Amino acid sequence: MSEKLMISRMGASVPDTIWVQGRDLCTELLGKIGFAEMTWLELTGELPSKAQTTLLEAMLLTLVEHGATPMAIATRLTYMGAPEALQGAVAAGLLGMGTTFAGTAEGAARMLYAGLKDAPADADISALAKAIVDRELDAKRPIFGIGHNLHKPIDPRTPVLFAIAEQQGYRGRYVALIEAVAAAAEARTGKSMPVNATGALGALCCELGLDWRLCRGLAVIGRSVGLVGHIAEELRNPIAKQIWMRTEEEIARSIAIADAKQEQDA
Amino acid sequence: MSEKLMISRMGASVPDTIWVQGRDLCTELLGKIGFAEMTWLELTGELPSKAQTTLLEAMLLTLVEHGATPMAIATRLTYMGAPEALQGAVAAGLLGMGTTFAGTAEGAARMLYAGLKDAPADADISALAKAIVDRELDAKRPIFGIGHNLHKPIDPRTPVLFAIAEQQGYRGRYVALIEAVAAAAEARTGKSMPVNATGALGALCCELGLDWRLCRGLAVIGRSVGLVGHIAEELRNPIAKQIWMRTEEEIARSIAIADAKQEQDA
Amino acid sequence: MSEKLMISRMGASVPDTIWVQGRDLCTELLGKIGFAEMTWLELTGELPSKAQTTLLEAMLLTLVEHGATPMAIATRLTYMGAPEALQGAVAAGLLGMGTTFAGTAEGAARMLYAGLKDAPADADISALAKAIVDRELDAKRPIFGIGHNLHKPIDPRTPVLFAIAEQQGYRGRYVALIEAVAAAAEARTGKSMPVNATGALGALCCELGLDWRLCRGLAVIGRSVGLVGHIAEELRNPIAKQIWMRTEEEIARSIAIADAKQEQDA
Amino acid sequence: MSEKLMISRMGASVPDTIWVQGRDLCTELLGKIGFAEMTWLELTGELPSKAQTTLLEAMLLTLVEHGATPMAIATRLTYMGAPEALQGAVAAGLLGMGTTFAGTAEGAARMLYAGLKDAPADADISALAKAIVDRELDAKRPIFGIGHNLHKPIDPRTPVLFAIAEQQGYRGRYVALIEAVAAAAEARTGKSMPVNATGALGALCCELGLDWRLCRGLAVIGRSVGLVGHIAEELRNPIAKQIWMRTEEEIARSIAIADAKQEQDA
Structure with missing residues (x-):
């Protein structure tokens, strides 16, 4: 043994x-x-502490609900197929909380921890930020936690989260660094690239001293609440079968159009 | 369309x-x-309301952590195999929150709702309880939410949960019914069969007016916190590989003993 | 220990x-x-044996692919969210293989095993079938494995599966019983209620002597192939984002219509 | 729309x-x-073709069963907790088929495709291999598909898989490259580093022209068979509860030893 x-x-x-x-x-x-x-x-x-609780609650709340996300749709479809096992429907939804949706907070936290790891207390945050932005953009990599397709010009969650952090004494160097990263990215690209909610969450994970690998865990915890919520609504007003039927109809319609076009072209 | x-x-x-x-x-x-x-x-x-929040919090807290459960072990083993996808490790653990562990609160809530569905305000709770117990035991079915293998003579969570419910004005007819069911079961069997934590949770779901099918959802939400907690500890002090290795060793040892015995018997 | x-x-x-x-x-x-x-x-x-292999292959093939099912949609949406973890996308799809879709083969096998458990070799299959049909319909329960919403008047898979079973020497009493159940159900209801594919699969599980609880396992094995297939197509031609976008659009459209109607009614 | x-x-x-x-x-x-x-x-x-089928079958067979793996343990524990949902137990096991276990075949295939992407037909395979090995080891990265903790001096599956590939006309440049990578790694490190089964599978995925991202899909398909097999054995002879109990016992024993030692040291 x-x-x-x-x-x-x-x-x-x-x-x-x-x-x-x-x-x-x-x-x-x-x-x-x-x-x-x-x-x-x-x-x-x-x-x-009370401050840590307040900040953690705001972070968790941000992650609970975003409407008919791919995760919520997967949960509802799975619940229709296996109503005997609510746990499986929630699990199916959580499985979509991967790099595309939850990975950016994680990536931002990792970047911020690495950026300040060996930095002295009086480090020049702007210079550190510029170095990060140059390194990432030179390598043609996206910068985690900056910019948003929908929420423009700013992500409305970011100032609220940072204000709560400030009230609770947790607006520190990691928040400063991500804001400086956003500024440096805007300066270099000439585009508006504000800190988004996942960037804010990543920075606050760092402020709270949580392992960057647990950022995704917070997302999973918050979203589990949201997915059970979607099942609760599905019990009151089921839509899963319609989502399925419309998808099948749309595929059939698309194939018919594509095939007709191909025939026409021939 | x-x-x-x-x-x-x-x-x-x-x-x-x-x-x-x-x-x-x-x-x-x-x-x-x-x-x-x-x-x-x-x-x-x-x-x-504040009362609903307080009661819900106590219920959720009860469901978070029970040590090295099958769910926690599944989460740790899965995280070892797929560290790129924390969401999958949590999902693997949640998948074990089925009828064996989470189904009893659900079953208790369903039984209690059904038991009081058509009962008048002044119904004789003891008589209703006796009818339930007789029906279930005559059919040789277990009664959900009563008795516990480990927590004897009482499940220590039950009086705490019911006290919080009382303070918040939510100790009502469903709590009375499950307590009467426990008393009727003890009277009929002569064995100690107190209300266990899942019975208490089922009764409190009813007091809060939640769909009995969402009892399992509360279990999933609470346990998602616990499973992320196990991953946090696994990051600090990994034990998954040892669980695996010891299981393999124990199986090899058992086969050797069984085969030696069989040879000896031959 | x-x-x-x-x-x-x-x-x-x-x-x-x-x-x-x-x-x-x-x-x-x-x-x-x-x-x-x-x-x-x-x-x-x-x-x-060769015969068992041939029959099992036909059964597995039946379960692989049914187009844009809820399971395939869940797999594609999950893969979009977590492309780092293909295993999670397949798992999300498999989680929908529950009572709604896979439970009927299982239920049919269980019913057929129970129906012939104590029956002598010369039992009157028609009488056994009539007793089953009367028991289930009197209790207002659906009969597993009979009838189909889409495949009418017959499910085209059933005669093919039974023909393969006959060629391989596995068309025995369980197939006879489910066919007699279908006949008895038609006689009692006056409606066309042929054996469907899940009924055929359940009967063939019995003919092969497999535990009825493993029927769902065959469905999971077969469908895992289909779900990896959907990921293969998603890699060539992604549609997950469109499924998501159209669902969001349709929900927004539906809410607008419902709210306009409510306002009009007020 | x-x-x-x-x-x-x-x-x-x-x-x-x-x-x-x-x-x-x-x-x-x-x-x-x-x-x-x-x-x-x-x-x-x-x-x-017949050759593709034969090779694919050998590859799938290699992936089905490895005894009491973390995946098999997770499946059995989950089935104990949620016997109503066999699909969830299989999903829980599949979720462990991540980078640790299935990622190496994927990584090997990706490396081999990249290595020969722009190589002319008469490229010097040995030189290509040396370049790969130098690049990976200089960056202190592990080389996918080479070496094995248990199977020494060679992984017994590799020569069998490559012999089948040769018989079927599929032992081509990718197999040559991974063999050359193994030889170059041995030459540089002085250690025995033969091609392991995941390296062989990765190379054969390339020979068959499959997307490297589908390597993990083959692992998931093969393993789904193995995990249903473990449930079949669990139905005949359950061991999940013992795995759980022994894990709890071992943790309690370890804590007692650690605490006693700490007290002694104090």
Whole structure:
């Protein structure tokens, strides 16, 4: 048998209580802390300050609901096919929270951590930002957390999130760096490239000291609420079958048009 | 094209804001409500009262963390195999939140709703409970939400959850019914069969007026927090490979013992 | 430590080979058996006869592809969101293979096994079938495996599957029973209710002696091929974003119509 | 409404048949082609030659079963938690087929395609291989498809797969390149670094002309068979609960040892 110890201190059940992160669920947590505090406790092993809770709540709220996203559609279609297993429908939706949608906050946090890793306290943030922008654009890579297709000229969530961070004493160097990155990108490209919500979330993950790989975890937690919400609406007013039928109809229509065109061209 | 309207009012994005349940995310929700309130808003389309929030938070907290559950193990093993996709690791764990673990709260809520559906305000709860118990036990079916293998003589979460419900004005007929069901089951079987946490959660779903099919959704939401927590710990101190290796070793050891025994018997 | 042995004989890796079901992958299986034979070997621990292979292949083929199903749509949308994790996109699609789509073959197999469990060799199949139909319709339950919304008057797959079964010597009592169930249902309802493909698959699972709970497993195996196929087409010609955009547009259009109508009515 | 056509030609159902890739399922496919041929048809839209089928079958077989892998354990634990949804248990296992386990074949195929993309027919394969090895090792990156922890000195699957490819006329430049990469890596490091099974699979994907992103799809297809196989064995002889219990016991034991040691040290 392997000799290495296999240690996890997340929690344990004993006959007269449940231990969670070294705390008694029944006497120390239930009725004493809120859901966002519990989230912080799970992520870090420590209870959060009021400021950390407030900021984390705003971040989680931002991630819950965006209407008929690909994730919400996948959840509804899956629930129609497997109503016996709500957990599978939520899982199907969460599986779309990958690099396209959740990866940018993660990428922004990683970039910001790396950018300030060895920087002295009095580092020139603008110069650091310019170096990042030049490196990424020279390599023809997109800069995470900057610009948005729909939300123009600014992403309305960013100033609100940063204002909450400021009130709570968490508007620090990472926020400054992403703002400087946005400014440097605008200066170089001549285009409007404000910090978007995923950039703001990535910067705030850094301010809170969370591992950049957990940015995607926050997205998953927030979106799980939204996807259960979509199932709740689907129970009241189902639309999954219509989404399916219209997709089939549209494909049939498109094929007919394409085939007619091809015949005509021939 | 189908003519039936395809309506969903969960949310929508426009250039200058994001609408969630008919509310402006940036001006009405961020920094104004907490994560549990957002959960209620998503489930029902309405903002909760303070009492509803407090009760929902206690319910969600109960579902977050139970240590090295099958779900947590599945999440850790999956994260080891696919670290590029945290969302898949959480999804793998959520997929185990089925009838065995989450189905009992759901079953209890369904039973309680059905039990009081046509009951007058002054119905004899004890008689209703006895009828339920007799029907289920006569059919040799288990009664959802009663008894526990580990938590004896009582499940310590139940009195805490019911006390919070009482403080918030939500200890009503559904709680009374599940307590009467437990008493009737004990009277008939002569065994200790107290209301367990899933029974308590099922009853409180009913008190809050939530669809019984959403009980499993609350479990999924709560557990998504716990599973991201397990990934956070796995990042700090990985144990997935050891779980795998020990399982392989134990299977090899078991086969060797079984084969040696068979040879000996031959 | 638990003392119970933990035995699995599916396979094991050693330095110079891989054992699969007690056979040497490299010298006994690779290049010696086909993919369907491997499937049978995994399900049963034994290599199949030629007849079993032929029948299983026809069954699996039936399950692979049905165009733009809810499962295929979920897979494509998920792949768009998380292209880093093809496995997650396939998983999202498979999660829709539940009671609505795959549950009927399973239900048919369960019904047929139960129907012939204690029946003597010379049992009156028609009488057994009539009893099943009366029991289900009296209880207002649907009969699994009978009737089809689209494929009328018959499901074209059924006669082909049964003909292959007959050629291979596997058209036995379970096929006879489901055909008798269909006849009895038509006699009682006066409507055309032929055996559909899921009914045929359920009956053939029984003829092959497979556990009825594995019917859904065959559906999952077959559909995994189809869903990877949809990703292959999505790589050549992506449509996921259009499915998403059109769904959003249609919801916005529907809300506008509904709101205008409501205003008009007010 | 968007004007872009939304075309998918995978399949469609009409009352009297099912079309799959432009072929009539009932008259052209059922009983006419095998499961591996159907897989090829789904991936490419064309029926395979006998040689392509034989090679694809060997590749798929290699991916089906490796005993109590993390994927198989996740599937079994999930099935215990949610026996109502076999599809979820298979999905949970498939979610672990990520970069750690399936990513190497993909990475190898990508590397081989890139390596020969602009190479003339008479390119010096050894020189190309040396350049690849130098580039990867200079950047301290691992080389995909080379070396194995367990299978030493060679991976026994590799010569069998390459022999089948040779018999079928598919041992071409990509196989030559990966063999040359292995030789160059051995020459530079002085260590034994033979082509492993994932390297062989990656090379054969290239020989067959499949998109490198579909390598992972083949792994998912093959493994779905293996995971349903594990559920079949779990139905006959369940071990999931023991895996869970032993993991919990081992964690409790490890914590006790660690805490005792810490106390002793204090």
